[in-house]
Amino acid sequence: MSDGASGRYQAAYDRSLSDPEGFWLDAARDIDWINPPRRALDDANPPFYRWFPDARLNTCFNALDRHVIGGRADQTALIYDSPVTDTRATFTYAELLDLVGRAAGILQNLGVEKGDRVVIYLPMIPEAVISMLACARIGAVHSVVFGGFAPAELAARIDDARPKVVITASCGVERSRVVPYKPLVDDAIRQARHRPEYVVVVQRPQAEADMGERDIDWASAMRPGTVAPAGCVPVAATDPLYILYTSGTTGHPKGIVRDNGGHAVALRWSMTNVFGLQPGEVWFTASDVGWVVGHSYIVYAPLLTGCTTVLYEGKPVGTPDASAFWRVVESYGAAAMFTAPTAFRAIKKEDPDGTLLAGRDLSRLRSLFLAGERLDPDTWQWATDRLGVPVVDNWWQTETGWPIAANLVGLQQMPIKPGSATMPVPGYDVQVLDDQGRPAEAGQEGAVCVRLPLPPGTLTTLWGDDERYRASYLSAFEGYYLSGDGGYRDDDGYVFVMGRTDDVINVAGHRLSTGALEAAIAEHPAVAECAVIGVADPVKGQVPRGLVVLKSTGDAAQVDEQVVREELLDLVRRQVGAIASLQRVDVVVALPKTRSGKILRRTMRQVADGESPATPSTIEDPSVLDDLAEVLRS
Numbered sequence: 001m002s003d004g005a006s007g008r009y010q011a012a013y014d015r016s017l018s019d020p021e022g023f024w025l026d027a028a029r030d031i032d033w034i035n036p037p038r039r040a041l042d043d044a045n046p047p048f049y050r051w052f053p054d055a056r057l058n059t060c061f062n063a064l065d066r067h068v069i070g071g072r073a074d075q076t077a078l079i080y081d082s083p084v085t086d087t088r089a090t091f092t093y094a095e096l097l098d099l100v101g102r103a104a105g106i107l108q109n110l111g112v113e114k115g116d117r118v119v120i121y122l123p124m125i126p127e128a129v130i131s132m133l134a135c136a137r138i139g140a141v142h143s144v145v146f147g148g149f150a151p152a153e154l155a156a157r158i159d160d161a162r163p164k165v166v167i168t169a170s171c172g173v174e175r176s177r178v179v180p181y182k183p184l185v186d187d188a189i190r191q192a193r194h195r196p197e198y199v200v201v202v203q204r205p206q207a208e209a210d211m212g213e214r215d216i217d218w219a220s221a222m223r224p225g226t227v228a229p230a231g232c233v234p235v236a237a238t239d240p241l242y243i244l245y246t247s248g249t250t251g252h253p254k255g256i257v258r259d260n261g262g263h264a265v266a267l268r269w270s271m272t273n274v275f276g277l278q279p280g281e282v283w284f285t286a287s288d289v290g291w292v293v294g295h296s297y298i299v300y301a302p303l304l305t306g307c308t309t310v311l312y313e314g315k316p317v318g319t320p321d322a323s324a325f326w327r328v329v330e331s332y333g334a335a336a337m338f339t340a341p342t343a344f345r346a347i348k349k350e351d352p353d354g355t356l357l358a359g360r361d362l363s364r365l366r367s368l369f370l371a372g373e374r375l376d377p378d379t380w381q382w383a384t385d386r387l388g389v390p391v392v393d394n395w396w397q398t399e400t401g402w403p404i405a406a407n408l409v410g411l412q413q414m415p416i417k418p419g420s421a422t423m424p425v426p427g428y429d430v431q432v433l434d435d436q437g438r439p440a441e442a443g444q445e446g447a448v449c450v451r452l453p454l455p456p457g458t459l460t461t462l463w464g465d466d467e468r469y470r471a472s473y474l475s476a477f478e479g480y481y482l483s484g485d486g487g488y489r490d491d492d493g494y495v496f497v498m499g500r501t502d503d504v505i506n507v508a509g510h511r512l513s514t515g516a517l518e519a520a521i522a523e524h525p526a527v528a529e530c531a532v533i534g535v536a537d538p539v540k541g542q543v544p545r546g547l548v549v550l551k552s553t554g555d556a557a558q559v560d561e562q563v564v565r566e567e568l569l570d571l572v573r574r575q576v577g578a579i580a581s582l583q584r585v586d587v588v589v590a591l592p593k594t595r596s597g598k599i600l601r602r603t604m605r606q607v608a609d610g611e612s613p614a615t616p617s618t619i620e621d622p623s624v625l626d627d628l629a630e631v632l633r634s
């Protein structure tokens with residue numbers, strides 16, 4: 001081990017694995033409990049572990065009420081900064097508590113009770129934060145769906161979560177267009193088998209929505225005096241706080257279940273020990289509340305810590321230019337910022353010399369954190385040179401909810417190695433395993449796994465599907481959580497994560513299933529077979545590319561290939577969403593497959609990325625791959 005992995009970090013890490021009870025019961029002291037935990041881990045039913053099994057709390061109380069009671073009533077809790085609507089607003093802890101209490105009261109009046117689900121399909125507006133906390137306040141389970149998903153994807157989530165209420169807005173505002181959300185919700189409910197009882201609508205002036213019988217106007221319902229604020233409903237630490245859907249290898253999304261108690265303890269601990277933030281400081285995460293980074297580090301962790309959090313409705317470039325982030329950091333005196341590498345690649349492309357930083361006072365910024373996809377060394381170097389603060393890569397997933405590997409600047413900053421997320425975070429016993437499940441040598445690539453039990457705050461199961469949870473994550477290697485990412489650890493124990501080992505792709509930090517994109521393409525009547533692969537892109541990391549084989553008989557045989565290509569691009573946008581837009585579609589004669597019929601997507605991706613992979617020994621017909629090489633490399 002290098003000096004970097006000694007001292008405070010190593011002591012905390014070792015204790016977290018040798019004495020998880022003591023470690024996490026100590027961390028739990030930073031949370032206000034109704035019944036404090038006497039035990040940390042319940043391991044009576046492996047592989048289903050539960051944290052703080054005898055404790056009760058309310059997550060919203062910890063995020064709001066206790067700060068108001070404890071003297072932060074007049075401190076800004078939330079800053080809303082929206083360059084796309086030219087709006088800025090601030091909410092103190094007392095104001096946010098008042099709004100959340102009223103929103104929770106509305107939900108209760110609509111019959112939402114502890115354990116009921118509420119789907120939230122909102123853009124980056126304060127009502128998104130208010131709605132999440134309102135659910136937490138009454139013990140309801142929220143499921144936020146990213147606004148870039150199309151109605152069919154929203155419908156799949158509605159059918160799985162079976163919400164009593166959907167909360168939406170009349171529209172979202174993108175860089176160059178207004179996206180009406182309400183018609184998308186109406187369409188999704190038409191497509192879904194489950195019928196939510198009510199849709200609560202935040203009307204925005206950029207595009208007002210038509211209201212129907214089941215629709216409730218947010219502003220009228222929230223008017224002071226109209227609704228009694230709801231109090232905090234006690235829940236078990238093991239009760240679900242939220243479901244967040246993520247892409248798996250098939251088209252059917254996986255509902256990650258997060259509990260209340262483990263989540264509150266882990267996020268509060270991470271905010272100070274991983275990210276180095278203290279109560280009262282300003283924190284800026286540029287992501288979306290529809291992703292786990294938004295859940296954990298726009299909403300819950302900063303508010304559980306008593307920080308001020310920035311909710312930014314804009315882009316890194318184009319709203320209005322590549323100085324947008326610097327303006328926000330300067331305006332609010334952010335102590336740290338968190339975003340995805342793709343955002344920095346976009347800024348670097350627009351302003352390679354960082355000229356737009358000139359004259360900006362970023363003196364309060366101590367660190368920049370980047371996660372959501374691999375941080376390439378070039379982008380790390382560019383950000384480090386321009387900002388002059390530690391640029392900290394951290395690796396984690398929707399499933400874990402908080403970092404698995406990071407440079408823990410709050411606990412002990414370690415030397416940075418570009419391309420590495422640094423060391424495993426306390427609580428995570430990270431192991432790289434070879435095909436046979438044996439520990440890989442230092443420097444040898446393998447499957448990045450975490451020995452069970454996972455620490456508090458990580459997924460407890462998949463919503464309504466324990467068996468899929470087991471099959472997806474726990475069956476590859478007995479006693480380990482399979483992350484789905486490949487990578488290695490070097491001689492110093494540093495973790496290098498290189499990318500997915502399955503058919504999940506990462507486009508601009510958005511995790512997408514090639515299966516979902518292929519399902520959309522397969523709906524076209526002229527398509528006989530198809531494959532989607534993620535190919536390297538200098539800004540978005542990866543972009544999806546389609547390869548289709550057309551039917552050779554019947555009406556479909558007469559189609560114009562160019563027309564089909566355009567229809568397929570449109571079909572994917574309509575079925576999955578704009579974030580999944582195919583970079584291009586090629587019509588090919590055949591797709592390379594194994595003798596058992598599995599399409600060789602990984603091999604095609606490697607060829608498309610300019611690599612020369614060995615032809616797999618299981619290939620059915622090597623000439624198919626040879627014939628495709630030119631198309632893939634084009």
Ligand SMILES: CCC(=O)SCCNC(=O)CCNC(=O)[C@H](O)C(C)(C)COP(=O)(O)OP(=O)(O)OC[C@H]1O[C@@H](n2cnc3c(N)ncnc32)[C@H](O)[C@@H]1OP(=O)(O)O
Nearest residue numbers: 147148174287291292293340343372396397508509578579
């Ligand atoms: C560690 C755990 C995790 O991994 S959690 C996931 C972390 N990932 C992230 O935080 C995502 C980071 N990426 C981003 O924030 C964006 O991609 C950034 C970098 C800002 C670029 O945004 P943008 O230029 O819009 O490109 P994009 O590829 O995201 O979008 C493509 C098309 O989709 C649209 N879109 C996007 N968001 C929405 C939305 N909320 N509602 C409606 N539409 C949306 C965009 O407008 C864009 O459309 P178009 O193709 O231009 O017509």
